[in-house]
Amino acid sequence: MAAAAAPAAAHQQLDPLALADFEAGLDGLHENDLIDEAEVDSIVRESILHTIGDTPWADSKVGTWTSHIIEGALKKLAALQKPMKYICHVSLTQRAGAGLHAASCSRWNQKTDGLLSVHWESQTVLALVTVFWVAL
Amino acid sequence: MEVAHRYVKQRRQFGRHPHFTDQGAELLLDLRPNEEHAKAWIVKPQTTVAVQAAPDMSEHEANTTAVVLVNSGMAHLEGGWPKEVDHTEAEQVVRWRRKVEKDEDYIKQVVRLGAVVEELVKQNNAIDIYETYFEDLPPQQLCEPPSTCTLTILRDPAAIKRGAQALSWHPDGSGRLAVAYSVLEFQRQPPGMPATSYVWNVANPSAPEASLAAPVPLVTLGFNLKDHNLIGAGQYNGQVTFFDLCKGAAPVDASPVQHSHHAPLHDFAWTQSKAGSELMSTSTDGSVAWWDLRKLGEPLERLTLRERGGEAVLGGMCLEYSPPVGPTKFMVGTDQGTILAGNRKAKQPADRITASYTGHHSAVYSLSRNPFFPKYFLSVGDWTARVWNEDLRTPVSTTPYAPSHLTCGGWSPSRPGVFYTTSHAGVLDVWDYYFKQRAPVLSVRVADRPLTALAVASGGVGQAQRLAGVGCADGGVTLLQLSRGLVEMQDNEKVVIGSMLDRETSREKNLEKNAKEARAKARKEAARTAEPLDHVTDEDLAELERQFFEMTAGSDTE
Numbered sequence: 001m002a003a004a005a006a007p008a009a010a011h012q013q014l015d016p017l018a019l020a021d022f023e024a025g026l027d028g029l030h031e032n033d034l035i036d037e038a039e040v041d042s043i044v045r046e047s048i049l050h051t052i053g054d055t056p057w058a059d060s061k062v063g064t065w066t067s068h069i070i071e072g073a074l075k076k077l078a079a080l081q082k083p084m085k086y087i088c089h090v091s092l093t094q095r096a097g098a099g100l101h102a103a104s105c106s107r108w109n110q111k112t113d114g115l116l117s118v119h120w121e122s123q124t125v126l127a128l129v130t131v132f133w134v135a136l
Numbered sequence: 137m138e139v140a141h142r143y144v145k146q147r148r149q150f151g152r153h154p155h156f157t158d159q160g161a162e163l164l165l166d167l168r169p170n171e172e173h174a175k176a177w178i179v180k181p182q183t184t185v186a187v188q189a190a191p192d193m194s195e196h197e198a199n200t201t202a203v204v205l206v207n208s209g210m211a212h213l214e215g216g217w218p219k220e221v222d223h224t225e226a227e228q229v230v231r232w233r234r235k236v237e238k239d240e241d242y243i244k245q246v247v248r249l250g251a252v253v254e255e256l257v258k259q260n261n262a263i264d265i266y267e268t269y270f271e272d273l274p275p276q277q278l279c280e281p282p283s284t285c286t287l288t289i290l291r292d293p294a295a296i297k298r299g300a301q302a303l304s305w306h307p308d309g310s311g312r313l314a315v316a317y318s319v320l321e322f323q324r325q326p327p328g329m330p331a332t333s334y335v336w337n338v339a340n341p342s343a344p345e346a347s348l349a350a351p352v353p354l355v356t357l358g359f360n361l362k363d364h365n366l367i368g369a370g371q372y373n374g375q376v377t378f379f380d381l382c383k384g385a386a387p388v389d390a391s392p393v394q395h396s397h398h399a400p401l402h403d404f405a406w407t408q409s410k411a412g413s414e415l416m417s418t419s420t421d422g423s424v425a426w427w428d429l430r431k432l433g434e435p436l437e438r439l440t441l442r443e444r445g446g447e448a449v450l451g452g453m454c455l456e457y458s459p460p461v462g463p464t465k466f467m468v469g470t471d472q473g474t475i476l477a478g479n480r481k482a483k484q485p486a487d488r489i490t491a492s493y494t495g496h497h498s499a500v501y502s503l504s505r506n507p508f509f510p511k512y513f514l515s516v517g518d519w520t521a522r523v524w525n526e527d528l529r530t531p532v533s534t535t536p537y538a539p540s541h542l543t544c545g546g547w548s549p550s551r552p553g554v555f556y557t558t559s560h561a562g563v564l565d566v567w568d569y570y571f572k573q574r575a576p577v578l579s580v581r582v583a584d585r586p587l588t589a590l591a592v593a594s595g596g597v598g599q600a601q602r603l604a605g606v607g608c609a610d611g612g613v614t615l616l617q618l619s620r621g622l623v624e625m626q627d628n629e630k631v632v633i634g635s636m637l638d639r640e641t642s643r644e645k646n647l648e649k650n651a652k653e654a655r656a657k658a659r660k661e662a663a664r665t666a667e668p669l670d671h672v673t674d675e676d677l678a679e680l681e682r683q684f685f686e687m688t689a690g691s692d693t694e
Contacts, residue, residue, distance in 0.1 A: 071139075078141045097170030105161045109154060117164040128165050136143060 029112055033082055035133050037116050044118045044129050047072035057094045057124040066090045087132035095126045102128055204342050282578045284616040288341040292317055292611030294330045300607030302356040303591035311338035313605050315613055318353030318372050349385040355400050362412030370401025374419055376427050391432045397421050405457035418452030418468050443492045456503035461510045469500030475515055502545045508552035512637055516545035521557050525641045532640040543587055549594035550623050553633040558587035570629050583608040
């Protein structure tokens, strides 16, 4: 866990400036520890594609699809080795003309925490995957 | 799912005040529904919901294997003798008897048993247990709809399917039925097809009672009317043969091939004779032959089937012979649709065919005289059954065209107004002229295959009552029990049917007379129009000429 140990080393000299910085918002995290949204986006899309791909909608498969998408995304996110907690939320519906409305509201540290939502559609399947990450 | 994520964090960084701020609501996705689809949405006006409180049941059908019944008996002729007594030796038997009769126990037993038997005998004499009460009451008028009930199906035991071509009930009504099995399609007999036909007993439908092992498949057969053990039969190759049920399965005798018919022997009939051994047969080779079973070497007589004054030979399909009309008269239904009536003892050989009746469009498969009005007969061919009067050349009555070919038919032996027809579609139609004339009173789908033969049993006792056998192209013979209404004569029926037939006859006669008059009138009309329009004769012409010359001569001289 070399990357995770680095910020701890940076804070060992009790630099007042660094402390101010700490106070300012990053909660003791390093710049490198922050999440890159593009990276998460590609991870999630890959996971959806890998799970659903061209398969047409089938009610019976929804359970396995959901767990596979979440599992795939979380494994890759964990492999990033960032000091973060992740929350992954998946909505799957059949594309049959029905509408879908989704919104979220949060109270967190704006600088370190974030969310990314991926909207993916195939011929018959509509998927909305939202990933939240929260600093430890 | 197992995702491991390890991190390190120093103790002093724990528990610090967080910098949380409200983010406000963030829209992740706003997908509008498809308005086009929404317009197509229809409210279902009503729904049906069924609620039942009864326990759920399910129906199961299983085809159980046929129960095979075997009759067995034991004849006990002699026995019970002690070892040392040989019952064939009269002397020993007498000695043993005398010894026993002296025994005290024997005397006591006989006295005791004698009293018991005497009582039983007296009881049976006193009460007539078979007495039928209310014998003098008139038969009840039945108003139930006619029906049939399938009793059983006699299946051809042969592995190769052959059609049941002819059926014959045992004349004494004991419920025995002889069935001829063969395939009539020309050169379509499967190789290795067995030639045996069988005699069945209604009491044991699982196995035939006797077999008729002919060398060639039988096309027709019938019980002899005098000796009920004799079965006469016609073979596919045209030979006449006969069997004796007492003598086993093999045929007793057969006519020699060179003197037999040259085509399948389609029908034969027992003719009236002293010994009851004479029969007449017909075949599609276009001839009728008379035979005597005692000398089958050569036919007694032979007749080629031609219409009166006609040249073409007609192939015989079915034969009608009933003694009430005359022991020498007969009728033949031909392959060409013509029905020929004949008299065996005509003076001139050319006069032996006395009449022909035309009208059927294809072969006539059945001919049957009405058992109560022998002058009237029924013919079955093409899609219709027709009722004819001997004296008329046109049918007295014709059924409407049936949807499929008719294959067989006949009058009911016990009711004057009822007849049956079978069809290629497997349907048995029952017609009751006493009730209605335009449609059958009952249609029963007997099988999915063409029906080939029909025999209604006359009389019969016990289980063999009111039976009809229907032969099918796959070799099954369905035994139907007819309802009482179809068998028992109705009130006044004979009179009504008789007057109906007479009425139709006079109608046909009048129509024929009208047609004849119309023809004569037309002929006269034609003759008149052929004459010249001016009626001036040669003499008149000469007179006119003379007058003219006189007049002109006068003007010239002036």
